[in-house]
Amino acid sequence: MMKTILITDSCSDLPVKYATENNIVVVPLSFQFKGADHVDDFGKSISYKEFYEELRKGELSSTSQVNAYTFAEVFKxxxxxxxxILYIGFSSALSGTYNSSCMARDEILAEYPSADISVIDSKCASMGLGLLVYYACERLKSGKSKDEVVNWIEENKLKLNHWFTVDDLHHLKRGGRVSATSAVIGTLLDIKPILNVNKEGRLIPISKVKGRKKSIKSLAEELKNRIVDPENQVIAISHGDCEDEARILEKLIREYVNVKNIIINYIGPVVGSHSGPGTIALFFFGKERSE
Known part of the structure; x- marks a missing residue:
């Protein structure tokens, strides 16, 4: 039986230590920032802190997907x-990266028909994708076959709940997620949106609450209402340079339910370019996502 290599992309926001220790290959997306091109490399070339501090000062960042050529090189x-190969990719509704991986796979299979390449559209983002990769990795380590892991992912990926809130609506406005009027009025009235990722893997505004504290509490409440079998779950929180508030969310969750473990990590610069500083996102397995 061939040994499986697990590949994902940098939008998984996995802790670098976990990816390295488990030999997970992370293909970086890139971002254009302060007049230069950067790869999303776990904060090595530009630290997460510096990236978010510059965004707070008004610096803008734009992002680029991974192209098919890059994937073909990695796969070969x-x-x-x-x-x-098992590649689990960033939601196709948010980036063309998954599509590039399909093109690369098809090109290689035309040349090497016996190559074994599976590519999966996770319909997930940030540590939602990271958690899916984590569970896939743990299953492979426990002796499950690649096909068993692929089937498990396809059966469970839409149960991976993504709930998040942002501190500054203007980053979502730039990405077309909220209107300019909503961004201005929301900012004036201290309105914080609660968003999730739907079945298609798109970001959808769900509700609005007044003030930061309430928005963090409502994330914990969504988890309490939706999580399934918490005792056996590792869940994740990712943040746009606001770890103290991520810890507040962690504390609230632990008061509500008993989870196995909580991983907290930064939102990397590619996802962070669109969500902005102060974003807090929560990921767990629960009730199936809505349309």
């Missing part, structure tokens, strides 16, 4: 070493 490298 591991195929030539005798691996079978």
């Amino acid at each position: 490298k591991y195929i030539s070493q005798g691996f079978s």
Whole structure:
């Protein structure tokens, strides 16, 4: 049986230590920032802190998907070493990256028909994608076959709940997620949106609350109402340079339910370019996502 190599992209916002220790290959997306091109490399070339501090000062960042050529190079490298490939990618509704991986797979299979390459559209973002990769990795380590893991992901990915709130509506306005009027009025009235990711893998505004404290509490309440089998779950919180508030959310969750573990990590610069500083996102397995 061929050994499986697990590949994802940098929008998974996985802790670098976990990815390295488990030999997970992370293909970086790139971002254009302060007149230069950067790759999303776990904060090595530009630290997360510096990135968010510059955004707070009004600096803008734009992002680029991974192209098919890059994926083909990565896939060929591991195929030539005798691996079978499992790539779990950023939601196709948010980026063309998954589409590039499909093009690369098709190109390689035309050349090497016996290559074993599975690519999955996670319909997830940030640590939602990271959690899916984490569970896939743990299953492979426990001896499950690649096909078993692929089937498990396809059956469970839409149960991965994404709930988040942002501190500054103007970043969502730039990405077309809220209107200019909503952004201005919301900012004046200290309105914080609660958003989630739907079945298609798109960001959808769900409700609005007044003030930051309420918005953090409502994330914890969504988890309390929707989580399934918390005792056996590792859940995740990612944040746009506001770890103290992520810890407040962690504390609230632990008061509500008993979860196995909570991973807290930064939202990387590619996702962070669109959500902005002060974003807090919560990820867990629960009731199936809505339309």
